[in-house]
Each structure stands twice: as C-alpha cells, then as structure tokens.
Amino acid sequence: MRLYGGIEAGGTKFNCVIGSGPDHIVAEARIATTTPAETVGHTIAFFQRHAPEYPIHAIGIGSFGPVDLHEDSPTYGYITTTPKPGWAQTDLCGALHQALSIPVAFDTDVNAAAFGEYHWVPENRALDPLLYLTIGTGIGLGAIVNGQPLHGLLHPEAGHMLLPHDRTIDPFEGSCPFHGDCWEGLAAGPAIEKRWQQRGETLPPDHPAWQLEAQYIAYAVANLIYAFSPQRIVLGGGVMQQAGLLDRVRCEVQGIINDYLQSDRITRDIDQLIVAPGLGNRSGVLGAIALAIQAPR
Ligand SMILES: [Zn+2]
Numbered sequence: 001m002r003l004y005g006g007i008e009a010g011g012t013k014f015n016c017v018i019g020s021g022p023d024h025i026v027a028e029a030r031i032a033t034t035t036p037a038e039t040v041g042h043t044i045a046f047f048q049r050h051a052p053e054y055p056i057h058a059i060g061i062g063s064f065g066p067v068d069l070h071e072d073s074p075t076y077g078y079i080t081t082t083p084k085p086g087w088a089q090t091d092l093c094g095a096l097h098q099a100l101s102i103p104v105a106f107d108t109d110v111n112a113a114a115f116g117e118y119h120w121v122p123e124n125r126a127l128d129p130l131l132y133l134t135i136g137t138g139i140g141l142g143a144i145v146n147g148q149p150l151h152g153l154l155h156p157e158a159g160h161m162l163l164p165h166d167r168t169i170d171p172f173e174g175s176c177p178f179h180g181d182c183w184e185g186l187a188a189g190p191a192i193e194k195r196w197q198q199r200g201e202t203l204p205p206d207h208p209a210w211q212l213e214a215q216y217i218a219y220a221v222a223n224l225i226y227a228f229s230p231q232r233i234v235l236g237g238g239v240m241q242q243a244g245l246l247d248r249v250r251c252e253v254q255g256i257i258n259d260y261l262q263s264d265r266i267t268r269d270i271d272q273l274i275v276a277p278g279l280g281n282r283s284g285v286l287g288a289i290a291l292a293i294q295a296p297r
Helices: 036-052 092-100 107-120 184-187 189-196 208-228 245-257 281-293
Strands: 004-009 013-021 024-032 061-063 104-108 132-135 137-144 232-236
Touching: 004 092, 004 184, 004 281, 013 036, 013 281, 024 036, 036 092, 061 092, 061 107, 061 281, 092 104, 104 107, 104 281, 107 137, 107 232, 107 281, 132 208, 137 184, 137 208, 184 189, 184 208, 189 208, 189 232, 208 232, 208 245, 232 281
Parallel strands: 004 061, 061 104, 132 232
Antiparallel strands: 004 013, 013 024, 132 137
C-alpha cells in the first residue's frame, strides 16, 4: 500500500502523520510551533527518520495562514502575512520539497480539513459543495466546490464576515484586531473569554454565553447557506465541543432562514445538513494525506 505524509501545520503545533488513510496510520508526531527553523527542521527530521521503513510518495500540508496558493507565484507555498512572530514569509512548501525530494501539495488548514471530510467520510462524498468551519482560537472556512478546495483571489476567509451585532444585548466590542466585531471577533474562543471573563470550557451549559454563541454562528452559517448552497456543512473546532451547541445552531439557522429556502435538509432534516466532523479532530491531518494522494507527480 502506498504511503503518504500529512502535516497539519497549526499555530501551536504541527501534527505529522505517515499513512495511507484513516484506518492506516503507521507513524505520528506532534511538534511544537516555535520558530520556523526549529519546527520545520523537526518536521523534516520526522519524515527522514521514518523514510527507511516507511518511504512516502508525496506529502500534503494544510497550513495556518494566510498562505500563497497561486502555483505561478514566486511565493507559492509560503505562509505570507501572518501576525505570528517570526513566521511571516516562511517558505513551508519549498523547505519540505527541497529536503525530501517528493511532490508536496499545499493548502490552508481549513481547506485540508474540508477535503479530508469530503474525501474520507463516505456519507460526504457526493455532497458538493461541502463547507468545513472551524470555530476555536480563530474561525476559518474551507470549501470544496466541484470536488476541489476553493481558492480564488486568495482563499476564503469567512471568519471575518460581518454579522448583526445588537449592542444593547451584547455590548462587547469584539476582539478582531482588524475589524473589531466581525464573526471571529465576536464568537471565537478568545472573544468568549474576553466577554465573559472566563474561558468557554468553564461556562456551564445553561450560561447565556451559549445562546449568544449559537446566534452568531447561526447568522454566519445562514449567510454561507445563501452564498454557497452547500449540501453539507461540517462544524469543527474547540468551541463546537460544547455540549448542545450544535443543536442550538441548527435550531437558530432554521429560525433565521424562516422557511425561505424550501429544502427538506433545512426545514426538516437539518441534522443532515449541519454536522459534526466525521473524522473527529483528525479532519485536517487526514485531509493533508488526501491532498498528498492527488499531488501532481
Ligand atoms: Zn476580523
């Protein structure tokens, strides 16, 4: 069986795997995200160390961003303007390609996760467009359209969309350094913590924080349903681990759409439209494997 490498390059850690799919992972490592030289060095060393026993045909990377996805650009495969100290203008793709001399596929972390859910979860396979949202430290959107991750001008950044914000109900000004009260500024993990002065995990399930959170997520999800007409929306990320939040979001989405869209998947079977990740917290790294499988030779 052909083996591939997968890297989920995150702001706090790089998850690296070698395998052929969800049921066949032969090696795995978690590498702390410190400096590019150290982290990329350890990542390369992981694959080199295993190469004699587990030679890989290609590698896929799903990276935090922003990243350059234009194959004809001189900075293709770079992490570009990230505010993360030391990581701006890092040639991630080139470093891996140079060290390992194998094809490297490159995309955003959320596009990789979307592709993982699309490629590996049998029930998702025919459901195109498929959207994957991560709601955690940040908010990001990956989109599969016509079977491939959506890029476009740069890549989707739906976490920064603007939403109704009633300041009489929620006077919190928002925490996005660029926009204040965009979706991420109102509803990502750090916003929850700043608004309520305690971490989301410590807020009880009946705390008003969760109804407000469901409302903001539902506004955004409804906007995405209008814009993409998706057949599947996967909600992942740490905030979505909160018990009951997924059901609240489904219910709020139905309320916002208000029967305007006549589809059974909205009016009746919304639990078939808006779902938790089929791959748990491994959508990203398994998506990176799926990207590697289709990397050009
Ligand atoms: Zn923003």
